Amino acid sequence: MFEFTEDQLAIQEMVREFSEKEIRPIAQDTDKNGSFPEKTIKELAEMGIMGLNIPEEYGGSGLDEISKAIVISEISKCCVSTAEIVAVHLLTNDIILRMGTEEQKQKWLPNAVEGKLGAFCLTEPNAGSDAGGLKTKAEKTEGGYILNGSKLFISNFGPEEGDHLIIIALTDPEKKTHGGMTAFLIGRDTPGVQVGKTEDKMGLRGAVVSEVILDNVYVPEAEVLGKPGDGFKIAMIGLDGGRIGIAAQATGLAEAALSEGVKYANQRLQFGKPISSNQGLQWYIADMGTRIEAAKMLMLEAADKRQKGEKVTKYAAMAKYFCSETAGYVCDLSLQLHGGYGYMKDYPIERMYRDARIMRIYEGTSEIQKIVISREVIKEYT
Numbered sequence: 223m224f225e226f227t228e229d230q231l232a233i234q235e236m237v238r239e240f241s242e243k244e245i246r247p248i249a250q251d252t253d254k255n256g257s258f259p260e261k262t263i264k265e266l267a268e269m270g271i272m273g274l275n276i277p278e279e280y281g282g283s284g285l286d287e288i289s290k291a292i293v294i295s296e297i298s299k300c301c302v303s304t305a306e307i308v309a310v311h312l313l314t315n316d317i318i319l320r321m322g323t324e325e326q327k328q329k330w331l332p333n334a335v336e337g338k339l340g341a342f343c344l345t346e347p348n349a350g351s352d353a354g355g356l357k358t359k360a361e362k363t364e365g366g367y368i369l370n371g372s373k374l375f376i377s378n379f380g381p382e383e384g385d386h387l388i389i390i391a392l393t394d395p396e397k398k399t400h401g402g403m404t405a406f407l408i409g410r411d412t413p414g415v416q417v418g419k420t421e422d423k424m425g426l427r428g429a430v431v432s433e434v435i436l437d438n439v440y441v442p443e444a445e446v447l448g449k450p451g452d453g454f455k456i457a458m459i460g461l462d463g464g465r466i467g468i469a470a471q472a473t474g475l476a477e478a479a480l481s482e483g484v485k486y487a488n489q490r491l492q493f494g495k496p497i498s499s500n501q502g503l504q505w506y507i508a509d510m511g512t513r514i515e516a517a518k519m520l521m522l523e524a525a526d527k528r529q530k531g532e533k534v535t536k537y538a539a540m541a542k543y544f545c546s547e548t549a550g551y552v553c554d555l556s557l558q559l560h561g562g563y564g565y566m567k568d569y570p571i572e573r574m575y576r577d578a579r580i581m582r583i584y585e586g587t588s589e590i591q592k593i594v595i596s597r598e599v600i601k602e603y604t
């Protein structure tokens with residue numbers, strides 16, 4: 223099993239303490255009211271969490287990939303909506319760090335440390351699993367590009383939420399994912415950027431997800447991320463890290479759901495004894511515990527490899543796939559342990575069950591992860 227360093231353990235303790243004290247008590251209300259946890263994000267920024275993967279020279283905390291996973295996981299144990307906001311923000315920090323020019327880093331990273339949120343805009347109405355279907359166009363003009371189109375289901379972007387956006391757009395429609403896309407890093411106040419529909423979601427109700435409308439948005443060349451034509455590659459590099467982030471969300475949630483299930487099963491009496499004394503239910507608990515440990519190992523291995531600079535596409539996809547499926551499985555069985563009470567909003571497992579559902583969908587569905595994994599595994603074993 224992974225041995226955390228002293229620094230990683232200290233971060234874990236700090237975030238666990240904060241999450242238990244400040245996030246857990248408001249998680250049910252955040253969900254019920256669909257309220258964006260603005261104050262919590264501000265406090266997390268003050269603690270250095272929103273800039274945790276940004277080097278100290280830009281004001282960040284300069285922490286590693288495992289610390290990032292630990293932080294997301296700890297927050298997720300208390301509130302997945304908050305963990306999602308943090309995870310997407312850290313994904314955008316990561317892309318800016320890896321692909322941005324010095325000027326772009328100086329311009330955006332100190333703001334990101336302060337908690338000014340980043341959004342990652344790939345999905346469109348006709349391009350979900352298939353990024354090759356993108357329609358948003360970036361047409362070359364003097365000194366820059368004109369962007370037109372719309373992006374759907376964009377996290378960290380809302381009527382008042384979101385500061386900067388990474389947008390993947392078509393610069394050469396013939397080439398599509400093979401060099402035909404370019405990534406842009408722009409501010410939300412750029413003329414022509416509008417907020418479209420803000421979604422009313424099943425879960426993650428404290429997080430904000432909206433449509434981004436791009437109406438003749440002029441973007442100077444200096445706001446291209448990486449090189450023109452690198453857009454798809456940049457999105458995939460970002461998603462390697464993002465998928466480990468979802469795996470961390472999922473393992474945190476699964477641990478919390480198991481804890482709720484065991485607590486309930488120990489105190490609920492039926493037939494004159496705690497329901498946890500039934501072997502049938504103990505087997506559920508054994509399966510939940512085993513899958514969680516396996517999920518954590520996959521997730522940490524992917525994070526460790528990314529920290530070491532190794533290619534992690536396969537490991538990130540495996541971790542995202544297995545951990546998100548595990549979160550769904552554990553939340554479902556934990557709800558089963560709760561019986562009818564688990565179906566009611568009085569118990570947090572009802573929220574956890576809904577929050578788990580998205581994990582098998584965003585940043586690439588389970589089916590898409592299996593396409594990525596099988597491609598890599600077949601290459602490896604052929």
Ligand SMILES: Cc1cc2nc3c(=O)[nH]c(=O)nc-3n(C[C@H](O)[C@H](O)[C@H](O)COP(=O)(O)OP(=O)(O)OC[C@H]3O[C@@H](n4cnc5c(N)ncnc54)[C@H](O)[C@@H]3O)c2cc1C
Nearest residue numbers: 342343344345350351375376377583584585586587589590
């Ligand atoms: C709450 C939320 C937040 C999100 N945040 C963001 C964000 O910040 N940025 C962003 O860019 N996007 C975001 N998304 C979009 C998300 O990544 C997509 O919804 C997801 O990739 C799936 O795309 P889709 O919804 O168009 O489904 P589709 O691609 O239409 O898929 C529908 C079904 O078909 C399956 N399928 C499709 N193709 C295949 C295939 N070849 N083989 C087998 N099965 C297949 C899928 O697995 C799925 O089960 C978010 C979505 C949600 C719901």
